[in-house]
Amino acid sequence: MDNNIIAYITKVFTFDSAHSLPNYPGHCRNIHGHTYKLEVTVKGEINNETGMVMDFYDLKHLVKEHVISKLDHCYLNDVLPCVPTAENIAVWICQLIKVKSPSLYQVKLWETPTSCVEVYAADV
Numbered sequence: 001m002d003n004n005i006i007a008y009i010t011k012v013f014t015f016d017s018a019h020s021l022p023n024y025p026g027h028c029r030n031i032h033g034h035t036y037k038l039e040v041t042v043k044g045e046i047n048n049e050t051g052m053v054m055d056f057y058d059l060k061h062l063v064k065e066h067v068i069s070k071l072d073h074c075y076l077n078d079v080l081p082c083v084p085t086a087e088n089i090a091v092w093i094c095q096l097i098k099v100k101s102p103s104l105y106q107v108k109l110w111e112t113p114t115s116c117v118e119v120y121a122a123d124v
C-alpha cells in the first residue's frame, strides 16, 4: 500500500452514569441515569508496516484507563467541573483523550439512543 493514505478508526464504548441538570426546567433536574455510548475516532496515516492507524487494542486501553474508569457507575456532577450535559461531557472526554493521543479526531457521545453530540479535537 502507498503511504500517506489517511484513515479514521473508531472504537465504541459504553458506560453507565448518573447525573442531574441543576435548574433544568423539567424532570432532568432530578438525579437519573443513562447508559452512554461513546465513539472515539482517531485520524492518521496507515502505517506501511503495521497496516494500522493505531492498534484498536491500544485505543481501547487508553480510553478505558483515562475516561471510562472515571465515569462508569459514577455521579457525573461530582466528576466534571461543569454541568454534565452531553455537550460538556463530550468536551471533557475530548480534552482528556487529546492530551494522551494527539491524533484524536472526534468524540461522539450518545446520551440516549436518540440524542448525541459530536466534538472535534481541533475545536477543544
Ligand SMILES: Nc1nc2c(c(=O)[nH]1)N=C([C@H](O)[C@H](O)COP(=O)(O)OP(=O)(O)OP(=O)(O)O)CN2
Pocket (backbone or CB within 6 Å): 021, 028, 084, 085, 086, 087, 111, 112, 114, 115
Ligand atoms: N442539549 C441537551 N439537551 C438535553 C440534555 C443534554 O445533555 N444536552 N440532557 C437532557 C437529559 O439529561 C436527558 O438526556 C433527556 O434527554 P432526551 O433526549 O430528552 O431523552 P428522552 O429519553 O426523553 O428522549 P426521547 O427519545 O425523545 O424519548 C435533556 N436535554
Ligand SMILES: [Zn+2]
Pocket (backbone or CB within 6 Å): 019, 028, 032, 033, 034
Ligand atoms: Zn440525563
